Amino acid sequence: MTEVLPSWNNTATKAAIVDFVTRVTHVGGSDYVAPPERIATFDNDGTLWCEFPLQVQVFFTLDELKRLTVTAPALLAKPAFKALLAGDLKTLMTLSKREIFEPAFAVHAGMTVDEFKATVGHWLQQAKHPKLGRLFASNTYQPQVELLQYLRDNGFKTFIVTGGGIEFVREVSEQLYGIPPEQVVGSSTKAKFEIADGQSAIRKMPDLGSFDDRDEKPVNIDLHIGRRPIFAFGNSDGDLAMLRYTLTGPGARMGLLLHHDDAEHEFAYDRDFKPSPFKDGLDHADEYGIRIVSMKNDWNRVFPD
Amino acid sequence: MTEVLPSWNNTATKAAIVDFVTRVTHVGGSDYVAPPERIATFDNDGTLWCEFPLQVQVFFTLDELKRLTVTAPALLAKPAFKALLAGDLKTLMTLSKREIFEPAFAVHAGMTVDEFKATVGHWLQQAKHPKLGRLFASNTYQPQVELLQYLRDNGFKTFIVTGGGIEFVREVSEQLYGIPPEQVVGSSTKAKFEIADGQSAIRKMPDLGSFDDRDEKPVNIDLHIGRRPIFAFGNSDGDLAMLRYTLTGPGARMGLLLHHDDAEHEFAYDRDFKPSPFKDGLDHADEYGIRIVSMKNDWNRVFPD
Numbered sequence: 136m137t138e139v140l141p142s143w144n145n146t147a148t149k150a151a152i153v154d155f156v157t158r159v160t161h162v163g164g165s166d167y168v169a170p171p172e173r174i175a176t177f178d179n180d181g182t183l184w185c186e187f188p189l190q191v192q193v194f195f196t197l198d199e200l201k202r203l204t205v206t207a208p209a210l211l212a213k214p215a216f217k218a219l220l221a222g223d224l225k226t227l228m229t230l231s232k233r234e235i236f237e238p239a240f241a242v243h244a245g246m247t248v249d250e251f252k253a254t255v256g257h258w259l260q261q262a263k264h265p266k267l268g269r270l271f272a273s274n275t276y277q278p279q280v281e282l283l284q285y286l287r288d289n290g291f292k293t294f295i296v297t298g299g300g301i302e303f304v305r306e307v308s309e310q311l312y313g314i315p316p317e318q319v320v321g322s323s324t325k326a327k328f329e330i331a332d333g334q335s336a337i338r339k340m341p342d343l344g345s346f347d348d349r350d351e352k353p354v355n356i357d358l359h360i361g362r363r364p365i366f367a368f369g370n371s372d373g374d375l376a377m378l379r380y381t382l383t384g385p386g387a388r389m390g391l392l393l394h395h396d397d398a399e400h401e402f403a404y405d406r407d408f409k410p411s412p413f414k415d416g417l418d419h420a421d422e423y424g425i426r427i428v429s430m431k432n433d434w435n436r437v438f439p440d
Numbered sequence: 441m442t443e444v445l446p447s448w449n450n451t452a453t454k455a456a457i458v459d460f461v462t463r464v465t466h467v468g469g470s471d472y473v474a475p476p477e478r479i480a481t482f483d484n485d486g487t488l489w490c491e492f493p494l495q496v497q498v499f500f501t502l503d504e505l506k507r508l509t510v511t512a513p514a515l516l517a518k519p520a521f522k523a524l525l526a527g528d529l530k531t532l533m534t535l536s537k538r539e540i541f542e543p544a545f546a547v548h549a550g551m552t553v554d555e556f557k558a559t560v561g562h563w564l565q566q567a568k569h570p571k572l573g574r575l576f577a578s579n580t581y582q583p584q585v586e587l588l589q590y591l592r593d594n595g596f597k598t599f600i601v602t603g604g605g606i607e608f609v610r611e612v613s614e615q616l617y618g619i620p621p622e623q624v625v626g627s628s629t630k631a632k633f634e635i636a637d638g639q640s641a642i643r644k645m646p647d648l649g650s651f652d653d654r655d656e657k658p659v660n661i662d663l664h665i666g667r668r669p670i671f672a673f674g675n676s677d678g679d680l681a682m683l684r685y686t687l688t689g690p691g692a693r694m695g696l697l698l699h700h701d702d703a704e705h706e707f708a709y710d711r712d713f714k715p716s717p718f719k720d721g722l723d724h725a726d727e728y729g730i731r732i733v734s735m736k737n738d739w740n741r742v743f744p745d
Contacts, residue, residue, distance in 0.1 A: 171620055287454075290623070301520055305666045315476055317597070318667030319657055323663060328655040335688040337662040344663075350633040357553055357642040358628055358649075359664055361610045363622030376633055408493040 139285055139359070139391035142278040148391075148433040152282070152363050153427060155389045156289050159365065168365055169288040174376060175366040176356060177283070179297035179304055179321075181313060181411060182370040182393055185264065185274035187402040189227055189235070189410060192303050194271065195258055196239040197222055204241055207341065210241050231412050232298055232373060233346055240300055240347055242323050244341035248302055248326065251339060255306040277439045279368075283312055291366065296356060297321040298348040298411075320359045322347040348373045353380035370395065371411040375423075378416075384425050390425045392416045398430040400438075444590055445482045449584040453696075453738040456731060458586070460694045461594050463647035464670065473670055475595040480671040481661060482588070484602035484609055484626075485717060487675040487698055488617060490569065490579035492707040494540070495533055496714060497578065497604050500563055502527055508547055512646060516548050537678060537715050538602055538651055545605055545629050549646035551632065553607055556644060560611040574743070580616050584673075588617055591736060598672065601661055601676055602626040603653040603716075625664045653678045658685035670707040674714040675700065680728075683721075687729050695730045697721045702735040705742040706736040 143149040156376065158166035180186035200220055208310070210216050216238040218226040227235055228375060243251050259272045283293050295314055297304050301321030308314040323344040326337050347355050353376050356364065367381035370393040378390035392413070395404050405413040420427050430437065448454040463471035464478065485491035505525055515521050521543040523531040530626045532540055548556050572579060584643050588598050600619055602609050606626030613619040628649040652660050658681050661669065672679070672686035675698040683695035699718070700709050710718040725732050735742065 171614070174622075182595070301663070301666070309476070312661065317664065319666065326659050326662060328658040330684055330688065332689055335658070335685050338660060353633040353640070354631050354642060358606070358632060359622065361606070361624065375637070379635055380633065380640050383635065385639055393639075 140278065140281050142281055142434060142436045144433055144435050146433050148426060148428055150326070152389070152391075154388065155225075155366070156286065160289050168386060170364060172365065173286075173289070173291040174294065174360060174362050174364040175283075175286050175291045175368075176294045176296045176320075176360075176364045176381070177367070178369040178371075178374045178377070179295050180299055181395065182374070183276060183279050183295070184271075185267065185276075185401060186347075186370075186411060187395070187404060188224060188266070190232075190299060191271045191274075192239055192299050193219075193227065193235055193410075194262065194265075195255065195303070196242060198258060198262065199242060199254070202340070205242055207241070209380050210238055210341075213238055215239075227337060227410070232279070232348060233386055235410055236298065236300075236322065236346070237343065240322060240343055241341045244324065244339050245327075247336040247338050249336060251302055252306045259307060272289050272311065274438060276434075277436050278434045278438070280312060282368075283314070283426055286366065287313070292318065294318045294320060294360060295366075296347065296352050296377060298346065300324075301347075320355050350376045352377040356380065357438060365389070367391070369416075371413045372409075372415045373411055374414055378425055379423055390423070391418065391427045391428050392425055393430065396429055397434075397437065399431075400436075401430060444739045445586050447586055448581070449738055449740050450522075451738050452463065453731060453733055457694070457696075460671070460692065461591065465594050466694050468597050475689060476595040477667060477670065478591075478594070479599065479665060479667050479669040480588075480596045480673075481590050481599045481601045481625075481665075481669045481686070483674040483676075483682070483711070484600050485604055486700065487673055487679070488584050488600070490572065490581075490706060491574075491675075491710060491716060492572070492700070492713070494577045495537075495604060497544055498524070498532065498540055498578075498715075499567065499570075500560065500608070501547060503540045503563060503567065504559070512546070512549075515646075517576065518543055520544075523615065532715070534714055537653060540715055541603065541605075541627065542648065545627060545648055546646045549629065549644050552641040552643050554636075554641060556607055557611045564612060577612060577616065579743060581739075582741050583739045585617060585744070587673075588619070591671065592618070597623065598670075599623045599625060599645055599661075599665060600712060601657050601682060602646050603651070606652075625652060625660050627635060633714045648666060648668060655681045657682040659683065662720070668679055670694070672696070673698070674721075676713075677720045678716055680721055680724075683730055684728055693729075695728070696733050697725065697730055698733045698735065700735055702739075704736075706735060 159168040180190045215234045305316040325340040325342045325344045363384045364381045464473040485495045520539045610621040630645040630647045630649045668689045670688045
């Protein structure tokens with residue numbers, strides 16, 4: 136028999152995951168869940184790929200600002216925009232996720248979604264992480280890729296629910312995680328439909344439609360999926376509402392938060408990481424029935440080769 | 441060999457549908473489309489089930505107003521709300537879809553999504569169409585149910601993109617059409633996440649989030665699906681943007697509009713039906729490359745037994 140989840144160590148965490156999946160798929164068992172209700176939601180930044188020292192989309196925006204001309208006064212005045220323009224990572228790291236991402240979402244206003252996706256795709260083919268020296272797109276977590284596949288092999292439908300831009304993540308979700316665009320939920324700007332001369336497009340507008348973080352995650356899960364997940368995986372306080380929404384439904388449920396505690400193979404950070412702090416989750420995991428996953432102890436590898 | 445689409449007559453329309461599906465699924469053919477890109481979107485009211493003399497959700501709202509207490513002054517002042525409260529169908533039929541639906545979306549503010557869905561489910565089990573004398577939920581179009589299945593049998597992923605309320609349609613989409621809730625896109629009110637005493641819910645708010653009609657349809661298709669459909673089916677001018685978005689992409693594409701011209705088996709209406717007029721679609725079908733489907737000539741039955 137091939138061992139499942141090979142990049143996971145044989146700890147209590149892996150045993151609990153396998154036990155959960157076994158129980159909900161056991162026909163006739165008291166915890167059985169019919170396949171259509173086997174909804175699993177995963178955060179992206181810091182849960183499926185590296186988000187340190189800043190989220191991938193922030194590095195994309197840093198590069199993009201070298202070629203984009205931004206004139207909107209409201210945007211120019213924002214501290215995050217000034218720091219982005221100056222390439223000032225240290226200042227960016229003192230801001231909240233919402234502050235950092237708001238200009239990142241707005242600077243591509245006026246572009247069509249297809250143009251934006253092509254720009255993202257081209258950038259990801261060559262942009263490298265400043266510390267790891269690998270392509271950003273190769274900084275996915277191998278144990279999570281295996282977990283997504285394991286869940287799908289057991290009849291789960293896997294979704295990404297990210298604070299990152301929905302089009303940004305959709306550009307890579309199928310290739311990196313086997314998750315099709317229609318199963319990606321994320322932050323979004325407002326958009327409009329345009330048609331002329333036999334061609335049509337969806338054009339991005341400057342206003343934020345939804346910032347898919349914290350309480351907005353369960354709201355967007357309801358809007359996009361329409362079912363309460365039975366399994367959710369995140370890595371920060373921004374995912375707590377999604378996990379608590381998942382865990383407070385009836386029947387068997389599982390919620391996990393990834394703890395970045397492996398400075399040797401990735402980075403070690405939690406409470407003090409301003410762009411996505413992990414504090415309430417650590418303090419209240421037991422109370423909420425959340426299992427903390429240790430990168431250091433529960434995984435035997437982090438990135439794919 | 442079993443005949444495909446048995447409730448469709450052997451007209452040019454059926455031949456064109458079968459030809460399209462054959463071409464896009466023919467591996468190695470010039471029109472081949474890989475399965476993940478085989479996205480088909482269907483309007484609901486008037487395309488998948490009966491919307492005459494008014495949409496099903498309007499009848500639901502009429503009944504609901506007998507038990508709900510509405511106090512919001514802005515809502516009470518709306519002509520559609522007054523007509524709804526008075527059960528005045530004639531006046532409602534002189535208003536636009538947006539006018540009719542806006543109060544329909546707002547009156548359930550304060551209810552959780554789960555409570556709302558349970559209310560819808562209960563109502564649909566016994567509510568009957570005033571003229572047809574059948575359960576509203578049995579007024580689906582048998583030829584369309586067959587078409588949805590035929591597309592899925594050929595590797596298509598089928599979606600509903602409706603001007604109706606997203607939760608309302610999700611309550612019945614799986615049972616009536618084999619379409620799971622996560623493949624339903626629709627109009628929505630804003631909502632919020634609530635958690636207390638180990639229980640959580642999504643609660644509906646009075647403000648409209650999106651009215652999924654006309655240009656909003658392609659915008660919401662992009663937001664929820666993230667791919668341009670290759671097949672779209674509607675029945676009114678509210679679907680034209682969705683069809684034109686579908687038809688103006690590269691490669692093989694198909695767009696259809698259902699013409700309600702069968703007064704004997706259903707109803708005959710088009711240009712003058714204020715709640716969902718079909719005028720521009722009739723006038724410009726050829727120019728836009730849209731095929732008009734005649735209920736009378738292209739179908740040999742309308743409803744299931």
